[in-house]
Amino acid sequence: MARYQPNKRLSALLTESGWSAADLARAVNTLAGGQGLTLRYDRTSVAHWLSGSRPRSPVPDLVAAAFSNRTGRPVTAGETGLERPAAVPFMLIEPGDADAVLRLVALLRADANPADRAGLLATAYQHAAVPQPIWRPGSFTVPAAHRRMTERAEVRTLEEMSVLFAGLADRHGGAHARSALALYLADDVGRVLSRQAPPAVRRRLRSGTAQLVHVLAVMTADAGYASLSQHYFHAALSLAHDAGDRHVYSITLRAMSVQALRLGFRRRALRLAEAAVNAAGPDKEPAIQAFLLNQRALVRAYHRQDRAARADLDTAQAQHALAKGPPGPFTMYTSAGLHYQSARTLLVLGRTHEAIHGWEISLRERTADQRRTSALTLAALADTELGIGHLEAACQHWSTFLDLYPYLHSVRARQALVSLRRGLRVHHRQPQAAAILERARAALLFPSARPLRRGPANP
Structure with missing residues (x-):
């Protein structure tokens, strides 16, 4: 398409969505904000796109995501007519991809190299189809341990590294040691997974690697x-599918649902959550x-399915009471995590006081080194207490949050800090609120408080 040729594809999408140019600009700005970018597009910008101009990456992906969210169907950047001729460096790896390991290694090496990482970060979250793999009968059974001690040790090492880095993320936030994990995986994934080994051992190695890549994905999301x-x-997902590991596969789909919901893609979040429940199989453990x-x-x-949501909550609590197993990010669902998530649901259902009680229980059950999850729980409590007029309680929670904040390298924690300032500004004449606002202003000067990625105003 020539630069000044009218963009009929974009025009057709605007018609399909029922949006004006200003509506599209607002949607793109909102999605960008959720991904750590500051954009200030308006209807004039969209008019330029309609006349044939093309914004720089990742804007075409954001426009596609906005239309996907609006229309309820996947829209690609190519369909917007805004995508530039340069090819996207990495495409999403899908379950069953024969080159999944090679592509993952290439992705990890690019991420581990600061010079190449900028290209990876120049793309936006994609409104891709929800993976629906076919599970072969018996492919998801857990293989028995192989006799060779070396191979058993490698499997155990992968599991220990998952626990180690998940713990680091909870203590310090996802941006802390994230690059170290990417470098570790870049060095080890190809070597471990390309080695000749019996099928049972290869499945265990792929399952362990899938867990570690999952942890890296969670840390990367928290880094912004x-x-x-x-x-x-x-x-x-691809590694877990190749390993026949339904547990890791379903847990990963669940994490993807969490991410989609946080970015504002509610319909996609629901489809991912439903796919996670279905993928777990008929013999899922109570904790899962x-x-x-x-x-x-x-x-x-969030979809106003109140009765179904409450039924899921009740079943989750009943199953959690039956759960047994060793502690770990892929083996046990902590009581603190259960109460935190349940409280979020209760708040959406309008049961504010029950939500506050749930967060209070969650907070009591957090350990001292779980700074990130404790901080997010405190932020949720403070926001909710402030919403019902409990200024003193909100300030107490914010004060404890600010005690933890300097230790964290987390975009979610920074977003909570921004919410703190926004919510308390109206109370700035109250001494306790003024003191918290002053501490919040000082906290923003910490390196951990600064955006981990800042995009140009209008790329």
Whole structure:
């Protein structure tokens, strides 16, 4: 398409969506904000696009995502007529992809190299189809341990590294040590997964690697890199599918639902949550079932499916009471996590006081080193207390949040800090609120408070 040739594809999408140029500009700006970018487009900008100009990446992806959200169907950047001729460096890895390992290694090496990472971060979260793989009968059975000690040790090492980095993320936020995990995986994934080994051992190695890539995806999301995180989630799905590991596969789909909901893609979040429950299979363990249903309850609540959401909550709590197993991010759903997520659902359902009670229980059950999840729980409590006029309680929670904040390298924590200032400004004449606002202003000067990625105003 020539530069000044009218963009009929974009015009058709505006007609299909029922949006004006200003509506599209607002939607793109909002989606960008959720992914750590500051955009200030208006109807004039869209008029330029309609006349044939093309914005720089990741704007075409954001426009496609906005239309996907509006129309309820996947829209690609190519369909908008805004995509430039340059090819996207990495496509999403899908389950069953024969080159999944090679593509993952290439992605990890680019991420581990600061010079190449900028290209990875120049794309936006994609409104891709929800993966629906076919599970072969028996492919999801857990293989027995192989006799060779070396191979058993490698499997155990992968599991230990998952626990280690998940713990680091909870103590310090996802941006802390994220690059170290990417570098570790870049060095080890190809070597471990390309080695000749019996099928049972290869499945265990792929399952362990899928867990570690999943942890990297979660850390990457908390660092503010939504698109790169999505790539890692898809890679984790592919490895888990190849391993026949329904548990890791369903847990990853659930994490993708969490990300989609946070970015404002509610319909996609619901489809991912439903796919997670379905993918877990008929023999899912109680801890897995509680974990998956608690997320589906939340997205159902956002879709005003109140009765179904409450049923999922009740079942999740009943299954959690039956759960047994070793502690770990892929083996046990903590009581603190259960109460935190349940409280979010109760708040959406309008049961504010029950939500506050749930967050208070969650907070009591957090350990001292769980700074990130404790901080997010405190932020949720403070916002909710302030919403019902409990200024003193809100300030107490914000004060404790600010005690934890300097230790965190987390976009979600920074977003909570921004919410703090926004909510308390109206109370700035109250001494306790004024003191918290002053501490919040000082906290924003910490490196951990600064955006981990700042885009140009109008790329």
